[in-house]
Amino acid sequence: MNSKNIDLNMGFVITDDKFNILYSNNFFKTNICKNNEDILNKKLTVFFQDINVDSDDDLYSVKYRDNSVYYVVHNRLKLQGKDFYVFFFYDFTLGNELEKQIIRLSSQQYLYNEMLNKLKDGIYITDEEGTTTYVNDAFLNLSGLTRDQIIGKTVYDLRRFNILPNSCCAKVIETMAPVSTINNYYKGQRCLVSGSPIFDEKGNLAKTIAVIRDVSELDVLMKNITKEKNQFIKNSEIKNISNKEPFVVINNEKMKNIYTKAKKIANVESTVLILGETGVGKDFIATYIHGISNRSSGKFVKINCSAVPEHLLESEFFGYEEGAFTGAQKGGKKGLFEEANGGVLYLDEIGDMPYTLQVKLLSALNDRMFYRIGGTASVEFNARIIAATNVDLKHLVEEKKFRADLYYRLNVVNFVIPPLRHRKEDIIPLAHQFIEYYNNKYGKNCYFTTNCLEHFLVYDWPGNIRELKNMIERLVLMTDDAFIDTNLFTENLMFNEGVESLSGNNHFMQEAKSLKERIDDYEKEIIETTLASSKNMKEAALRLGIDLSTLVRKKQKYDLTK
Template sequence: MFSNRLITQSENMVNIIELAERVAPMDSSIFIHGESGVGKGVLAKIIHELSPRKNKSFIQVNCGAIPPNLIESELFGYEPGAFTGANKNGKAGLVEMANGGTLFLDEIGEMPLDIQVKILHLVQEKTFTRVGGIKEKQVDIRILSATNRNLKEMIEEKTFRQDLFYRLHVVPIHIPPLRERKKDILLLIERFLNKFNKKYSQAITLDESSKLFLQLHDWPGNIRELENLVEQIVVTSYKSIVSIEDLPFQFNNEGKQPLVKVLGIMPIKKAVEETERQILSYALAKYKTTRKIAKALDVNQTTIMRKLHKYQFANSDYV
């Protein structure tokens, strides 16, 4: 399924895209949950582009990237002479820049408590006051938020306001990590190969065994990690077709003995079978059951059973 810049074959992601498309035309607040690197910013931009505000500004604010002493003036702007070093003409903040469009508060769990009070007022009243000012300004904005933190724990720890959480949390959307979307890995690999081959005027591809191996990886950095890996492969590979032994060392058993060993020149069919056998051996040691192996490799459990028997791994204990 394609939705602008987001592609997927995973059922859980298809449901998320359908929900996003359904609520995008509304003006309600949307809160996007998910680990770092899963694509929260991409989904927020898609929601904006599917909304009536699509021709207005989409302003993304990384709340964790702005120093605490600057975040108020960056968000709300300031009046002339508000503080030492301030522009003599004052300055509009990101909230004003988003007027008529969408304000996306990324990593909102990093926002200081004193600023959370002002954000709550903005959400409720759609008004704000510049730093050093006394006059409230009205804005017409839609607010999207995202975090990779557990805000309910932060509420209990008194580091995030409960009233703000409920104001922002009208429509919650949870993006699953890449390890729960194995079907998307090959789609993303192809997309990133096309992107970076074009960018760097290369023609690098991955062979089937290396693609299969990358599906085994848990991808703790999610899509961002996968994208970085593909770019690394494209810019560093000296071969046009990349095999498992050519992958960066961290994908070869963390720099130890390679997961798959090249046994010399042999017919392609035999080489593929040998690669399959070694990958299955590794997967069996890691996942223990055929059900978990099938999920990790994104194939039918019957296929795994057949291949284990073919390579003489068959055992009545594998379920």
């Protein structure tokens, strides 16, 4: 008999009635007897001394001569008047090892659960699709929820039913990046939630994890921190700005270059001219430069050249001596040039400065000194000048409304801030920053629907960042639900700006284009925005929910570069 014909995953042996081995399969010879010798015609009891054909057990254990344990089943056969035995040997070592591994893993899982449950911070874990797979006891205590309410449920369902209306893990999946939020749980505490994506070895999203920390005890401090304050000094108000570098939300390449340039010139004395439409953030650039400069410990003094009456500008700029004019206060008064010594003097709306005062400003800049009104003693001037305007100064120079020499004196370093409609990739990050701010300020948990964010990208934002910020505050205050949708956005937009603001280049009212053209325009904007805010094409395709090859074709179709 050829043993190759019977090569089972078990030992198979045929013996005579004296247990002499007449046949064995390869498994018995190689795996059990280790091929140490020729086993034919040898007694099976040489290898297994405790073979017992009188046993009533269907399956019993026997020991090989090296003390390894096997399980055996036997049958008695009678052929041509002779007795034979058939033995089947099973190796359960692998099964035992698997059982041990299962026990060990179960023990580890228990220990991990116990360790996570000892934490004071809450832990919330989902799979790649947002299904809740684990929460620790601390999360249940902080949120006031039960495991039955959330385990096995997706964060999107929990958000839709207002169980977790500001789900951090949902935002992590949507952005494929770390996210932090402040959550007011509807039956629990006010918590800081920090979520992160977890990727597998192929770079695909595998899980999300969020850590939840109770900040109720710090609520008073949080309110003080998040209380809205005027970021900039208005109408000659003097304010000390922190020397801490401000947090900046930028994805647009032009804006990144502007901030890189701002860092380069922060610690030099050159005058700076900031140009851009109303609301683009010129004031923020000025305070940013001051905040990271070696003058950050000095004052940041701002004056709006269009807000102060012309006959008061000179006294506001340079101050006056006692008795200089009727109504002059006793002892005289310092001007803003003196107050700004050691710091920064920010001249907003410089294009509206009276022509006659421009001469004195130029003289002060060139000589680094000036005279108070009614004074004879010179006053040294040691402040950096940053000027800003939303008008075309070159055009004013041509019209003889702005001095050419002052223009060139101010325009040593210039920044041209692009309008928000030309930096669409910054709209959604800014929107999230503002809604987080107003959620904290008003104790709410509002969030934008995807469709609402898409409309944010379509709208032109003629008032730029200022309009976006004010709009989001309005939406947070006006919504009756946790979510902010397109209907609420368009209602508030029309109520405040009127239908006229939605015409022209605005995509809401583009009657001149066909439906397909408008869909193509919209698709192009979404793809361009996603590409700009993604690390690579693969991540962009994943966020868009399309194949990489499809993204490549659409990128070529719309002539997009990244």
